[in-house]
Structure formats: structure tokens, C-alpha cells
Amino acid sequence: MNIAYWIVAGLLALFYAYAGTLKVTRTRDRLRPMMAWVDRVPLPAVRTLGAVEILGTAGLILPPLTGIAPALASAAAIGFVLLQIGAVAVHLTIEDRRIALNAALIVTAALTLYLSTQL
Template sequence: MVTIGKGLTMHIVHWVLAVLLAVFYGYAGGKKVVQSREQLLPMMGWVDRTPMTVVRVIGVLELAGAAGLILPPLTGIAPWLATAAAAGLSLIQIGGITVHLSRGEAKVIGLNIALLAASVALIWL
């Protein structure tokens, strides 16, 4: 059996979380940037009362966050930006939880909580 050190394990966990979050936010952000309100409504009911400009800005922020999780540590250029990206994505999820709760949609915040936990874990790692 091969043993690996704690540092290497944390490094692997960091990359797995970062890649998973980047894929999720790349997909979700891309949809918000390019799709119409009607196309988004079945998956994101909150867009019914949100100006599309705000939806698009959230999408751009999610895309920037996805890139920020991967590119700085991968290139070694300003790797602290990955922590900033994770913090920004955490704020997006806090906002999402707030919106769902204000709409009486407490049953649907599970994904938001999981994404928030993953982004906070990245900040910690």
C-alpha cells in the first residue's frame, strides 16, 4: 500500500473541488449569459422576477469565478486569486440562499448549501 502525505492529500482534494466547482459554474454561468429568460425558467425559477441584466451579470461572475479557481494556481500567476474566486462564489451562494428563502423555496437550497460548503472548503485549503 502506498501512503501519501497530508500535504499531497490536501492538494489533491483542492484540485478535485476546484475542477468540480469550475465545471459547475462554467456550465451554470454560461447558461445565464447566453440563454433567454424562457429557456432559463424551467431550471432557475428565480429569473421570473429578476432583470435579465442581473442574471447576465451573475453569469459573468460565475464564469470569472470558474476561471479564477483554475487558471491562477495552474499558471502560478497570482495564485491568491483562486482564494478570491472561491470567496466570490461563496458570496454568490449566500445570495442564492437568500433569494430562495425570500421566495419561500427553502426546500431547494440544498445545492446552494453544498456549493457554499465546497467553496468555503477551497478557501480553507
């Protein structure tokens, strides 16, 4: 289970580290081709969301790696599940039906949550 956690959590962490970094560093114009919803959300909220994703990445990796408060990995995984549920709601309210990536991220974060309880 330990190897499975590191594979799944590592892939999830890579995705959110990348996405969070983009949201923190790029302008709205450079985000728009990838994220159609950025026009409907204030830029400070987009930046905050990116920072939360980066912190969640640290929450998935650092606690199990250091052995300090490993339950925080479960909290980070729960946070990513909730984040994607909110993302699905945003996509559906702007009539964007492309939620396959969000659904895959929900499943991956839920699997990470399960595996983190087995550590």
C-alpha cells in the same frame, strides 16, 4: 492537498462554468424551468451573474495553474461562498425552500477556500 484542491476546485469550476454559460446564453423562458427566480431579476442582472460565475471559474483554475497571483483562487472561492449566501437569501424571499444545492455549493466553495490556502 494539491490533488484535493484540483478535484474540489475542478468540480466547482465545472458547475459554475456550466451554470454561468446557461445564464449568459439562454433566454429567460429557457432558464425558468431550472431557475424559478429569473422572473424576479432583470435579464441584464442574470447575464451579469453568469459572467461573474464564468470569471470566478477562471479565478479558481488559472492562478494556481500558472503560478501567477495564486491568492486570486482564494478570492474566487470567497466570491462563490458569498454568491451562494445571496442565492439562499433570494430563494427564501420567494418562499422557495429548495436550498440543498446552495448549501452544498457553500460547503464546496468553503472547502476550496481552505484547500487554496494550503497550496
